[in-house]
Amino acid sequence: MADLASSLNDKQLAILKDAALDFALSHGLVVRPPPSADDAATFQGGVINAPVALFPTPFPINAFNNAVKIQPLYNQLVHDISQNDAFLKEIMESLSTVDDFVKRLYDLYVEVKREGIAQSASLGVHRSDYIIHLNQGQPFSDAEIKQVELNTISVSFGSLSSLTGDLHRYLQATTGYFSDKIDISALPSSDSIESIASGLASAHKHYGSKTAKVMMVVQPGERNAFDQRWIEYNLLNKHGVVLIRKTLAEIAEQGRLNPKTKALFIGDQEVSVAYYRSAYATTDYPTEKEWDGRLLAERSLAIKCPTIAYQLVGAKKVQQVLAAPGQLERFVKDLETVALLRASFTGLYPLDNSPEGLAAYEAALKNSDDLVMKPQREGGGNNIYGKDIQEALKTLTAEQRNAYILMDIIRPPITKNVLLRKGQLQQADVVSELGVYGIYLHDGHKVIRNDNGGHLLRTKGVESNEGGVAAGFAVIDSVLLV
Ligand code: ADP
Ligand code: MG
Numbered sequence: 259m260a261d262l263a264s265s266l267n268d269k270q271l272a273i274l275k276d277a278a279l280d281f282a283l284s285h286g287l288v289v290r291p292p293p294s295a296d297d298a299a300t301f302q303g304g305v306i307n308a309p310v311a312l313f314p315t316p317f318p319i320n321a322f323n324n325a326v327k328i329q330p331l332y333n334q335l336v337h338d339i340s341q342n343d344a345f346l347k348e349i350m351e352s353l354s355t356v357d358d359f360v361k362r363l364y365d366l367y368v369e370v371k372r373e374g375i376a377q378s379a380s381l382g383v384h385r386s387d388y389i390i391h392l393n394q395g396q397p398f399s400d401a402e403i404k405q406v407e408l409n410t411i412s413v414s415f416g417s418l419s420s421l422t423g424d425l426h427r428y429l430q431a432t433t434g435y436f437s438d439k440i441d442i443s444a445l446p447s448s449d450s451i452e453s454i455a456s457g458l459a460s461a462h463k464h465y466g467s468k469t470a471k472v473m474m475v476v477q478p479g480e481r482n483a484f485d486q487r488w489i490e491y492n493l494l495n496k497h498g499v500v501l502i503r504k505t506l507a508e509i510a511e512q513g514r515l516n517p518k519t520k521a522l523f524i525g526d527q528e529v530s531v532a533y534y535r536s537a538y539a540t541t542d543y544p545t546e547k548e549w550d551g552r553l554l555a556e557r558s559l560a561i562k563c564p565t566i567a568y569q570l571v572g573a574k575k576v577q578q579v580l581a582a583p584g585q586l587e588r589f590v591k592d593l594e595t596v597a598l599l600r601a602s603f604t605g606l607y608p609l610d611n612s613p614e615g616l617a618a619y620e621a622a623l624k625n626s627d628d629l630v631m632k633p634q635r636e637g638g639g640n641n642i643y644g645k646d647i648q649e650a651l652k653t654l655t656a657e658q659r660n661a662y663i664l665m666d667i668i669r670p671p672i673t674k675n676v677l678l679r680k681g682q683l684q685q686a687d688v689v690s691e692l693g694v695y696g697i698y699l700h701d702g703h704k705v706i707r708n709d710n711g712g713h714l715l716r717t718k719g720v721e722s723n724e725g726g727v728a729a730g731f732a733v734i735d736s737v738l739l740v
């Protein structure tokens with residue numbers, strides 16, 4: 259694949275940069291700057307461009323289509339696992355002895371279930387993330403997707419990803435610099451803003467109150483608020499539904515349940531859907547108040563996106579267990595579907611006391627170069643790589659090891675790009691991670707919606723292990739199908 263980024267001179271790059279910055283600022287492809295990073299941070303009105311790649315990144319069309327095709331299968335799988343109490347119990351109880359955060363979440367699940375679930379419907383806005391894998395000597399077009407993880411709570415960048423695709427199509431249309439050979443149809447648009455808003459609207463409609471509002475559960479001081487605002491605006495403009503923003507602490511302070519119906523009220527506003535863009539990290543619960551807010555929402559009649567059960571299904575341990583022989587087959591009866599899903603798995607290994615877990619432990623102590631070790635955490639920056647794995651394993655007891663899983667490192671082909679961060683260009687050798695969004699609504703008896711929800715491409719320098727955009731490692735990119 260011709261290298262888009264290297265073929266341009268400095269003057270052309272400067273033109274692209276100016277055009278990209280103006281496009282980003284005028285289309286809400288922005289984030290709040292880190293506190294006190296520059297003058298813009300000193301007043302609320304200051305924003306900076308969201309970190310983006312200047313060029314779309316080549317991505318094999320078959321791999322892309324496959325990721326899109328299997329998303330509804332993953333949506334259904336999440337739901338089916340969430341309904342299997344015994345399966346969740348076995349995994350979560352074993353984690354609970356060594357991971358206080360998982361224990362808290364699982365205890366909440368058990369408590370709410372014991373009290374009786376007020377709302378049988380559930381909404382999923384998921385994102386399955388992949389890196390492409392290429393065998394030695396294989397042509398780029400034959401690359402296959404391998405799943406990094408499946409996110410079931412607070413998936414972000416749906417909106418900024420749609421806008422980054424728009425940015426790349428705009429730059430190509432106005433400058434033609436990417437290549438005169440690129441057909442604009444090779445730059446597929448992503449409709450995540452619309453699809454996530456429409457998922458929320460479907461759940462709101464199912465809830466059945468015209469005066470109720472959708473509640474986005476947010477982190478205080480969210481820098482990525484514009485990614486969220488686009489969903490709010492779309493929900494209002496296209497569906498006539500108002501969205502309010504509340505932190506977990508505010509829910510605890512301002513919320514109450516109708517004693518008869520368990521309807522959730524924030525002040526005098528009834529909540530139809532509790533849509534979490536928070537509540538996934540330990541730092542989201544600095545005090546007991548935040549846990550109180552979460553419990554109140556979980557107990558309520560509001561439709562949760564996600565339910566606590568969906569959140570638990572997103573655990574890395576669940577991903578690892580599913581990859582073990584025969585496990586996926588417990589949930590998926592159709593053999594073709596099993597094969598499709600399994601083909602997207604890479605090597606995943608337990609670190610428990612099973613023979614497989616002990617073998618994986620011994621093997622990692624000998625050679626951990628091609629492994630990543632993951633705890634049950636979300637949001638980036640939590641994994642352990644390469645040689646550090648051996649150090650970490652030596653400090654953990656056999657029981658503590660079980661809080662982690664091991665996974666084969668996926669090494670994608672390296673491309674070149676120019677990254678635009680805080681108005682500055684930076685040439686880099688990069689790798690990319692595709693995310694595919696899924697929208698799923700179940701009423702407790704039957705599936706109401708099971709759809710694709712657009713896609714995201716994140717691109718990072720090869721030297722960085724992690725890929726979080728919010729964590730500062732990666733930029734938002736778009737796919738150039740080849
Ligand atoms: P989180 O829930 O914190 O996002 P991930 O499993 O997605 O956890 O890991 C964070 C990042 O680490 C990924 O975005 C990716 O860049 C890198 N990573 C994780 N697993 C792998 C893997 N198996 N191969 C290569 N990179 C990986
Ligand atoms: Mg991730």
Ligand code: MG
Nearest residue numbers: 407409636637
């Ligand atoms: Mg994650």
